[in-house]
Amino acid sequence: MRELTVELGERSYPIYIGQGILTNITALFDRAKLSRKSPLLIVTDESVAALHLERVLTLLREGGFAATACVVPAGETSKSLAQLEGIVTAALQAGLDRSSAIVALGGGVVGDLAGFAAASFMRGIRFVQIPTTILAHDSSVGGKVAVNHPMAKNIIGAFHQPELVLFDIDLLMTLPLRDVKAGLSEVIKHGLIWDAAFTQWCDENADKLLALDPEALSYALYIGCQVKAIVVSQDERENDLRAILNLGHTIGHALEAVAGYGELLHGEAISIGMVGAAKLAQQFGYSEDIHTVTKGLFVKFGLPVSIPPHLDTDMIMSAMMHDKKFKEGTMVYIIPTEIGKVEIRKDVTTEQVRQIVDLLKGEK
Amino acid sequence: MRELTVELGERSYPIYIGQGILTNITALFDRAKLSRKSPLLIVTDESVAALHLERVLTLLREGGFAATACVVPAGETSKSLAQLEGIVTAALQAGLDRSSAIVALGGGVVGDLAGFAAASFMRGIRFVQIPTTILAHDSSVGGKVAVNHPMAKNIIGAFHQPELVLFDIDLLMTLPLRDVKAGLSEVIKHGLIWDAAFTQWCDENADKLLALDPEALSYALYIGCQVKAIVVSQDERENDLRAILNLGHTIGHALEAVAGYGELLHGEAISIGMVGAAKLAQQFGYSEDIHTVTKGLFVKFGLPVSIPPHLDTDMIMSAMMHDKKFKEGTMVYIIPTEIGKVEIRKDVTTEQVRQIVDLLKGEK
Structure with a gap:
């Protein structure tokens, strides 16, 4: 234990x-x-x-x-x-x-x-x-x-x-495979925001995790919980740091809302959102590799990395504007700066996000 | 101000x-x-x-x-x-x-x-x-x-x-007189639990308060809020001390529930409850004067001091048993020990409370 x-x-x-x-x-x-x-x-x-x-x-x-x-x-x-x-x-x-x-x-x-x-x-x-x-x-x-x-x-x-x-x-052990994958999406997120070594470990142990190997799963959940615990300990009420846990969630929540809850599972939606955040990172001068590694990882876990084309961009953007993470009109966005590190940016424009949404529709 | x-x-x-x-x-x-x-x-x-x-x-x-x-x-x-x-x-x-x-x-x-x-x-x-x-x-x-x-x-x-x-x-200034009286009941309570001098002041200024004299009312509300603020500051989440604010409330809540909300206003119900608590104090060896003074004060303010006879004692007792202030079967009761002071007792029996309820039906 x-x-x-x-x-x-x-x-x-x-x-x-x-x-x-x-x-x-x-x-x-x-x-x-x-x-x-x-x-x-x-x-x-x-x-x-x-x-x-x-x-x-x-x-x-x-x-x-x-x-x-x-x-x-x-x-x-x-x-x-x-x-x-x-x-x-x-x-x-x-x-x-x-x-x-x-x-x-x-x-x-x-x-x-x-x-x-x-x-x-x-x-x-x-x-x-x-x-x-x-x-x-x-x-x-x-x-x-x-x-x-x-x-x-x-x-x-x-x-x-x-x-x-x-x-x-x-x-x-009785979880359907789709729920296993979607659940692992948040586990992977905890690596991407905090722990590059764990991200690497996830990449190497994808097969074991997807097969529900008890030891691998136990370790992954332990690290996932640990990252979350560290972040929450430092900022229980989401005044600042805790926001980093929302990597992929701005687009993710909007996709869930527009697709209708159920078509996209939460883990699937934020998988797409994290690929989008990695793409956005390039616009702020961070390495292309972040996007390559992030996308590769989610593909390996059988998670979606592109927005279903039938979802309307205007509706996605409108859903985002209603998201409670908008504070006094400012758009707060979590951007990876390297694998295992993110920053909270407050200068992301709606236009930049719209471009990313359009790009994500074309991702293969 | x-x-x-x-x-x-x-x-x-x-x-x-x-x-x-x-x-x-x-x-x-x-x-x-x-x-x-x-x-x-x-x-x-x-x-x-x-x-x-x-x-x-x-x-x-x-x-x-x-x-x-x-x-x-x-x-x-x-x-x-x-x-x-x-x-x-x-x-x-x-x-x-x-x-x-x-x-x-x-x-x-x-x-x-x-x-x-x-x-x-x-x-x-x-x-x-x-x-x-x-x-x-x-x-x-x-x-x-x-x-x-x-x-x-x-x-x-x-x-x-x-x-x-x-x-x-x-x-x-637009409050109906009945609401004025019922509101003053909680003001008086704050004197009874904490401040004998203020209780005395209320007794002397009853006419002014009932006539909504701005200066008297402003002072009474100030002291009432102050007592509550002191108690709450010391015990925000009602682990112990804050319970003293419930003087008169055990019987009071039960009366409100049984009478149907509306027949008895909250302030009226706790007025009766405070007279009951003062009566109960005698059983624990405290002075008869507490009851005399308490009852006299509420009578002066035109507040009820007896239980309407049509309310059934069994129903009152049953309503009390559902009150959330019962912790693990123990009965917690606030008892005045003198004017301006109360204690939290945990040894009050259901039988003692039933006797008080019966007595309160006969109070004139």
Whole structure:
């Protein structure tokens, strides 16, 4: 079992990564001082519930915890205020109190929804993340939780750090290959923004990662979480540094919005976005190699590197203008300066981004 | 103009109290470094909008702020997730960004709703309180914001401190007498828990306060806010000391719930609750005088001191058991030990409280 700590003063918490570690769930809950006197509520979705819920409930109950579950439909549409209200109903019916915890068992959608429920129920109770996707290595670290509004993603939320993250590699073995690839996209991103050696390692271990080799996967998730933890520790509330985690996300979010959520997975959309950011880097005088390496890496992982031609450039640009990362009209953009390093630029013009979007439509 | 600061480290903020100070709104917003580049959203209710909204909008716009308004129906039912969604819609349409602020113009309902919107929109933007009721001197200080769930009041919320509180006494002049009395109930509470001299002062100045004498009212609100500010500064998240602010609230909340919100105003319900707590104090060996003085004070202010006989004791007790202040089955109760001092007791039994409820039905 690998372990690392997200350093946030009194809000610090551990991340445990390893194969089969779910078996130790009650010991890890004890280490986090979760209360056996107060009920726990597990929030999960229908897909994950079918695979893992009974086992988690049994392990917790055998360990002396009073656990009940609230199951929401699978998919992004569950990140809604209506589902939040449903979770609060379940929490009240289960008798949760201020010493209770909400446990998110699932991917990013469940983590964001359950996390916001934990952040706002009784003005904040404790929260545990048990991610069941590779992508969730990203969303489960850092405390950003939210639900969507019909007009905007993640616009209603909070910063609420979990007590612990329990990442059992075994839970990832049933993931469809497309989700594996899309999840690895964020892992690769953590290399591109922070760690050139890890980027190299990803390139060399692509086959193992795609085949879900437990040791390779465990290591990649450990490094991915570590990079995120370092960044979040230095800037919990995204005042400055944390923005670097958005590499590829400006174009990525716009593509998700225009394609309609589902056509492009998040990891696929930001893969295209990171290739775009690498292309943009050339305009600021940085090496062409960044684009070559970035694009090569995503191609190797079977991830898309070009914008589907049927997506309209005007609509992509318009979606970007609504993105909440625009501050007082200024466009903030994350640009790689070399592999493993990025900078936050505030001088990128809409016109430059439009050119990149057009270029990305032609990338092969 | 009176001014005091709620000391909360980097979340410290000023409270301004005085007659006619709304005229200085843009100067006070400048002092709080609110941005003219980012739109402001004023949240208010239909009743307050009819009286004050145009003037506030005009003052802000003439001062160079881009302000728009979102008007919700008056009353407790607006503290809902549905209204939260409506405010977020308005915020998105008005183009609010991370440097924007939401301004609550109204009483406790508007403050709680708008405050939770500010706490969760984009995971937290800035927030200003312009209270228009006496009661709101309490709710506008301390950062507790929330909406209701059909099964429980204030159960979905956050701790989110405002940038400033602007309390213009002129806005209180149109309040109905019943709301004046109910609002003064929380003012008196702040004396009872913290300041015997102020309790004495309230007793001597009851007529002036009930007649809305600007100088007396301004002083009373100043002291009320000051007591709350001191308590909140020492315990922002209600781990211990802050619980003393709940004097009278255990029975009070239960009475509100059983009577149906509206029959008893909050200030009326806690007036009865404070008389009950004073009675309970005798059982723990404290002086009978506490009860005599407390009851006399509330009678002088025209506030109720007995439970309406048609309210069922079992239902009151059952409502109390659902109150979120019960932690792991233990009953926490705030008891006065003398006028101006209280203690947090954890050994109060359900049976003792039931006796007090029965006694309160007979108080004349």
